[in-house]
Structures are given as structure tokens and as C-alpha cells.
Amino acid sequence: LQCDVLLKDVLSAQHKPVLAICVGLQALMTSSQENEGVDCLDIVPGEVRFFGNPLKDQDGQRLKVPHMGWNQVRQRAPHPLWQGIADNTRFYFVHSYYVHAADRSLVAGSVEYGVSADAALARDNLFAVQFHPEKSHTAGLQLLRNFMEWNGQC
Template sequence: MSGVVAVIDYGMGNLHSVASALAHAGADEVLVTHDAELIHKADRVVFPGVGAIRDCMAEIRRLRCDQLLADALADRHKPVLAICVGMQALMSHSQENGGVPCLDIIPGEVRYFGNPLVDADGARLKVPHMGWNEVRQVRAHPLWQGIPDMTRFYFVHSYYVDAVDRGLVAGSVQYGVSADAALARDNLFAVQFHPEKSHTAGLRLLRNFLEWNGQC
């Protein structure tokens, strides 16, 4: 039983895809909300995000979603999944929009992919990093269960996460640089890719999240 899943809505874009993918993956009930009471009572929390980091951070703070997230993370029995800009917002600072302080829940920087960006053979790489890339499962985690190492997930981003504590890295992706594709700490799992847009593998990861007890 997944119980109630709260998708934190801080007004930045469409959360329909995340909500319908969670429902498809077997969630008992999905709430898209920024209501403190509902998020507090939810069994699981999803922290999504799309768009530019400065606007996201402004809305996260204005709607006090930073406190809601901190409360959820403090409850070690409540699994939390951060997606894309939601993951980037957890870091200390982002280079996007001329430099934006973030939540500093996980120490680390969100860096620009660089221009020009080239692969190991010197071939030019486009930015944004858009499409299906292979995720190396750097360490075992309940959310990787049933998903083979190097499975492709759908990415779309121009900035990437570089966590200070490399022990938190659960998945990495190569795109000119080695970028953190997944971070895990206690009851938190954060992914740069979009599980809700990653077909079978993405739905499996969401199902794993719905079955996860928050321990690892």
C-alpha cells in the first residue's frame, strides 16, 4: 500500500504528468498541493520542478514549501522523491540565472554543462542534454530494484548537480562530464531525469518509490 502521495505544487508548471504516472504506477491516492496540512499527513512526498531555478526558488520560499520539505525529510519514515529542478533546488547553489542560492539540504553546486561541450572523442554535444541517456547505478538502492544497470532514462536539463559528498551519489550519467543523475540520503531519493517520462523503467522506479519504506 502506497498510502497518500503528496506532489508539492509550487505553481511552476504542469504536474499532471507526475501525478498520472504515480497513479499508473499504483499509488492509492495522489494529491497535487501546497497545503501544509495535507503534505504533513501524506505518507509520501514528491518534490518536482520544471523551469528556471530563480523563479522556482522564489515560489518555493513564498509558499513556504522549503519548510514543508524540511519537515517531510525530518520524518524518517516518510519517503521523499525529488525530480529534476526539484533535485537541483536541494543543493547549496545553482549557476543558473547568474547564480541563485538554493535550499542547501545537500551540499553541492548546480553547474552549467559548458559551451562548447564535447564527448571523450572530441565530438560536440548539444545543450540542453535532452533525450534518453544511460544511468550508471553507482550503488545499490531499493529504488533501483528490478531496473538493470545502465538503463536509459529521459533527461532534459542544461545544468547538472555536483554533490560534495560523493557517498550520496546513487546514479551518474555521462554527458561531456560525469553528472549526478541520482542522490540518496536516508528517506530522500533525488533524480535529475524524469521518471514520469521514462516509460517502463520510469514507471518501475516510481513503483519502487511507492513500495519503499524510506530505509536504505
């Protein structure tokens, strides 16, 4: 199907907004630790990493993997998709792996869950999130509304 070629064409057009959600974000990275290491699409340089087992918070309390539930997203960079959404708003997550972008300037949002994980990446006409906006109540609907109104430029 050569979906990677199609996706790269859409992204290179830079006038069509693209929103990647959860595993969609992970697929954009260079590689993943999943299944003892796999290549990803390498659209965004970086790695998909396993949370670890046992995973503990800063107080030494064990955290569940997969990370399932609500968690605060710290906005690291302004972006049109954050409009009307307060910093540290809670979004819904379901994942055992997290992304770490090689270019830290792409990180638009982060989440703390035993490690500091990239929760949102932004580059040109691409906005990619680890959380599920479609399950994230009012804030998620606002993000989706912002995406529908976004022209793909920052």
C-alpha cells in the same frame, strides 16, 4: 509559503519517502550557477553547474545543450528504488544544468554527457533524480512503482 521549512520537516521525519525529480533535485542543492548564481534550499550540500558551451564528448564531438533525450544511468550505490532496474538502463533527460553533490557517498547514479554528472542522489528517506522517470518507459515506471512501495529506509 516557507516551502523550504515544510520540506525540511518532511525530510527530518525520516519515515516519509521523498522523491525529487529534475529541477526538484536541483532545488535541494546549496547553490546554482543559473542566472549568475543563486542560493538553493541547501538540503543537500553541493552545486548546480552549467554543462558548458561548447560541450564535447570524449571524442571531441560537440554535444547539444540542453541535454535532451535518452542516456544510460550507471548505478553507483544499491538502493530500493533501483530494484528490478538493470545497471546502465536508459532514462529520459531534459536539462542544461547538472548537480555535483559535495558528499560523493550520496551519489546513487551518474550519467556521462561531456562530464560525469550526478543523475541520482540518495540520503535517508530522500531519493532525487535528474532524469524524468515519468517519461522513461518501463524503467521509469519501475522506479515509480519502487517508490510507491518504499518505506523510506535503505
